[in-house]
Amino acid sequence: MKNFFAEFKAFAVKGNVIDLAVAVIIAGAFGKIVASFVNDLVMPLIAAVFGIPNFSELTATINGSEIMVGLFIQTVVDFVVVAFVIFVAVRQINRLKRKEEAAPAPAPVASPEEILLSEIRDLLKEDRQ
Template sequence: MSNYLKEFKAFALRGNVLDLAIAVIIGAAFNAIVQSFVHDMVMPIIAAIFGAPDFSAITVTINQTPIMVGLFIQAVVNFLIVAFVIFSVVHLLTKLKKKEAEKPAAPILPTKEEELLTEIRDLLKTN
């Protein structure tokens, strides 16, 4: 049992697992920001354009069953905003990595031994 716990500890403390945990926490916080932005800012504007004071109340009733069209549209807007932000971040990171890859490598300077051997070679050529 202790070997199992050691393996779990090694797994849990690996860099990828910690990075993933941090990403999930930041993603949840970002999701709350996007939901607030969509619900409190974007959807009232859309509701004002379409004349509905509460956009989430827009429904279609089929056989006395309400279909929440407004909530679905709100979820689509949430998704589009999150997708756009993720695309923008990935695009920026790709651009930065490409710039780093395009930078020429620093020229390799010869070692002192190589410099001495070059001087000896040049002296032998002149003599």
């Protein structure tokens, strides 16, 4: 049992697990921001254009069953906004990576030993010819 807890501690303290926990927390906060953006800004603008004050009340009734069309529209808009924000973020990250890759690496500086060995090699080549 002691070994089990030691193994669990080693697992829980690894950097990947902590990074994942931080990512989940940030994603939750980001989800609230996107939900507020969609509910408080985007949906009122869409509602103003279509003349429907509240999409959540938009329903369709088929054979006595109420279909929540407005909630579906809300979910689709949430998805589109999140997908667009993630696309823009990934695009910017890729652009920064390309700039880093495109920057030429500085020429390696040879150590005095390497310079001396290169000179010896060159002298030996001259003697053989």
